[in-house]
Amino acid sequence: MAQEVRGVIAPGKDEPVRVETIVIPDPGPGEAVVRVQACGVCHTDLHYKQGGINDDFPFLLGHEAAGVVESVGENVDEVAPGDFVILNWRAVCGQCRACLRGRPQYCFDTHNAEQKMTLTDGTELSPALGIGAFAEKTLVAAGQCTKVDAQAPATVAGLLGCGVMAGIGAAINTGQVGRGDSVAVIGCGGVGDAAVAGARLAGAAKIIAIDVDDRKLETAKSMGATHTFNSRDDDPVEAVRALTGGFGADVVIEAVGRPETYKQAFYARDLAGTVVLVGVPTPDMKLELPLLDVFGRGGALKSSWYGDCLPSRDFPMLIDLYLQGRLDLAAFVTETVELDQVEHAFERMHEGDVLRSVVVL
CATH class of the missing domain: 3.40.50.720 (NAD(P)-binding Rossmann-like Domain)
Incomplete structure (x- = not known):
């Protein structure tokens, strides 16, 4: 049964972002619904808002995220409900020429969820980098979920989803x-x-x-x-x-x-x-x-591109280094904010006042 949650959208080029009700469908084959716990505010989200990526408005912003898998669709064996995961925007296909040569980090056919998240009036949303995690829950391809040690706080783990990993x-x-x-x-x-x-x-x-x-x-x-x-x-x-x-x-x-x-x-x-x-x-x-x-x-x-990373290899390793005290991921977090403070976080980013603002849900 579809769920309604709060999420931050960019309605049009250079328009202020706003919190709207988002409809999350049940996960289909190869998909997962993730309850987002934290999501970093990245320059890429600002580029989406400014129309610098494409003009597929409205966008559901946010992509540097960590959370817990709530449910999965058919044919999913990468993760299971209850897993603590970092989201990535490169679910590899396993079948392209790069994957078949043992170089999945260069996959030429990465993918996202097939179904669309929408506004309550049925307007389809374009999730930032195929994720859309400035929301209480989001729908992604199961391959976009990488299970890591749940001892790591979501506020730091999610940063590996984009900028820090890059x-x-x-x-x-x-x-x-x-x-x-x-x-x-x-x-x-x-x-x-x-x-x-x-x-x-x-x-x-x-x-x-x-x-x-x-x-x-x-x-x-x-x-x-x-x-x-x-x-x-x-x-x-x-x-x-x-x-x-x-x-x-x-x-x-x-x-x-x-x-x-x-x-x-x-x-x-x-x-x-x-x-x-x-x-x-x-x-x-x-x-x-x-x-x-x-x-x-x-x-x-x-x-x-994305630090030539392979999430299944690199995310767990870097989280382990963090837990060992050898990688200070917490140093990247300048402040934590709420969903309705994303516009303010963009302003602080533009002024160079923060390394990372992180939305906590």
């Missing part, structure tokens, strides 16, 4: 940072700070954080940065080279998503070093680099 994965999975490496991170928002934390986990010897905001640089220090530079005051390329014997960093992670910062990352890496782009550019952005420099510097230029 940053940690950019360092560990995509950049393959190793013990003793030098790492530079350009852009120290939530994803950049997570990349700093990931580099620390991987055993990097030098972790150089670069931003234009001294507040963010202080936070990066607390996450494990050994050196910080405000690029308003110092040339970041020269700063990185000065700290690495004049050579550049082994891995440079660009967490901004702009051509000018990508160029800085490109020239701040060592010969045969690696550049990882995890910042999300806009469709109009163009990059121009001398092809001879691309050839002459060697190494690798990589893009990191």
Whole structure:
């Protein structure tokens, strides 16, 4: 029987979000209904509200979430009612050429729930990243649920659903940072700070954080940065080279998503070093680099999509590290808010006042 719950929708481009009654259908084959306990307020949700993703309004916002499985449909064996899970937006198909080659983290046919959640008048909702978790309950594909240790608070566990996983994965999975490496991170928002934390986990010897905001640089220090530079005051390329014997960093992670910062990352890496782009550019952005420099510097230029993560592998591991005291996920949570405070959380995000606001249900 369908349920009615409260949820936050974006009704139209740049319109204020509002709390509405959402209709959640019973789960069909391969689907699950999850009672959401907490959901982080991510920049991607703001992009949806601003029409920067697509124009499939109204959107049911929220995607960085953790909660408890309430019910499942037929043919579900990944999770069961009562499981504590983190939601992800990449339920792998198991049948595409990437999955069949043993690389499910690159699945080319990820999927979401088939049924639609609606408003009470029948208007279909577009769930953010196929999740829609600024709601008391949500309907997802069962493969979007990853069971983890229930000792972890939902307020921190849910952060692995997007930004924190993207940053940690950019360092560990995509950049393959190793013990003793030098790492530079350009852009120290939530994803950049997570990349700093990931580099620390991987055993990097030098972790150089670069931003234009001294507040963010202080936070990066607390996450494990050994050196910080405000690029308003110092040339970041020269700063990185000065700290690495004049050579550049082994891995440079660009967490901004702009051509000018990508160029800085490109020239701040060592010969045969690696550049990882995890910042999300806009469709109009163009990059121009001398092809001879691309050839002459060697190494690798990589893009990191969701930190190249495999949720079934990475989420439980990172939760275990948190419970062991080796990964301070709680440091990413600036404040907790209620459903009707999401618009305010967006304002604080825009002003750079928070690392993460987390909606608690």
